[in-house]
Amino acid sequence: MSENCSQSCETCDETCTDRKAPDVFAKEKLHEFSRVKKVYAVVSGKGGVGKSLVTALCAVAMRKERYRVAVLDADITGPSMPKAFGLKDKAKATHYGILPETSKTGIDVMSINLLLERDTDPVVWRGPMIAGVVKQFWSEVIWQDEDYMFIDMPPGTGDVALTVFQNLPVDGIIIVTSPQELVSMIVEKAVKMAEKMDIPVIGLVENLSYFHCPDNGKDYKIFGDSHIDEIAQKYNLQILAKLPIQPEVAALCDQGCIEDAELGHMKQIVEILK
Numbered sequence: 001m002s003e004n005c006s007q008s009c010e011t012c013d014e015t016c017t018d019r020k021a022p023d024v025f026a027k028e029k030l031h032e033f034s035r036v037k038k039v040y041a042v043v044s045g046k047g048g049v050g051k052s053l054v055t056a057l058c059a060v061a062m063r064k065e066r067y068r069v070a071v072l073d074a075d076i077t078g079p080s081m082p083k084a085f086g087l088k089d090k091a092k093a094t095h096y097g098i099l100p101e102t103s104k105t106g107i108d109v110m111s112i113n114l115l116l117e118r119d120t121d122p123v124v125w126r127g128p129m130i131a132g133v134v135k136q137f138w139s140e141v142i143w144q145d146e147d148y149m150f151i152d153m154p155p156g157t158g159d160v161a162l163t164v165f166q167n168l169p170v171d172g173i174i175i176v177t178s179p180q181e182l183v184s185m186i187v188e189k190a191v192k193m194a195e196k197m198d199i200p201v202i203g204l205v206e207n208l209s210y211f212h213c214p215d216n217g218k219d220y221k222i223f224g225d226s227h228i229d230e231i232a233q234k235y236n237l238q239i240l241a242k243l244p245i246q247p248e249v250a251a252l253c254d255q256g257c258i259e260d261a262e263l264g265h266m267k268q269i270v271e272i273l274k
């Protein structure tokens, strides 16, 4: 082994006898009964800005267009997809693999909460184990003929993000931000990560953009002025949606009825993803 070995043949520049053949870095294999055409990962720089809501709304909006849609909940320690879609039953294992649960409009979902006996059980696992589960969600779940898969990512650019981008054939990244974040820095980090992984950024979603008052018809910028247009221009990215604060949508999420949400603000993103 070379003395400059970085322990990671994938990134190491050294040539040495211990170097592993490149195919050990090949993408995780999809289950033989699965077909998934397009895979989009929904990311953000920090927690709580609305990734899960945006993931769910993207899935619902594409399903409304009659596509076959899947949601892979890669947030293993904070899964939220089963609740948003009102899934109460556990996923079923068959001889051939695990079957995702299907929502009432026909969206296939896999999440750790569909496998744990009790939803309230915490997942206290180390990184490699969590990464292993995410990979299994790709390779051991029978995703039958999906046009679109949306991956709900945990916050940040850590372990799981790396696992997903290195092991799953992600076609694009959707970055979710909110006005009060240090948007420029966060977007730059996500863009750089995407560049490193050689995955295109589909665009930006600004969540919690404003609140539209139903009483007086005015828009209020609760979290301050948006800088999303400048940022999009700076990094040459598309704006996919500006989503207002909608307490009724949060309530639908909590009630497991996200499929009943009004999708007016999702029109542009649907056109871009199609």
Ligand SMILES: Nc1ncnc2c1ncn2[C@@H]1O[C@H](COP(=O)(O)OP(=O)(O)OP(=O)(O)O)[C@@H](O)[C@H]1O
Residues within 6 Å of the ligand: 044, 046, 047, 048, 049, 050, 051, 052, 053, 054, 075, 078, 080, 153, 154, 155, 207, 208, 243, 244, 245, 246, 247, 248, 249, 250, 251, 253
């Ligand atoms: N536009 C919105 N209007 C109203 N409520 C929203 C909106 N966006 C998100 N929320 C609510 O804010 C909370 C956090 O959103 P969400 O869970 O989607 O964030 P997240 O980025 O996935 O968080 P985490 O990083 O913890 O996974 C949820 O209760 C969600 O319903």
Ligand SMILES: [Mg+2]
Residues within 6 Å of the ligand: 051, 052, 053, 075, 078, 080, 152, 153
């Ligand atoms: Mg989330």
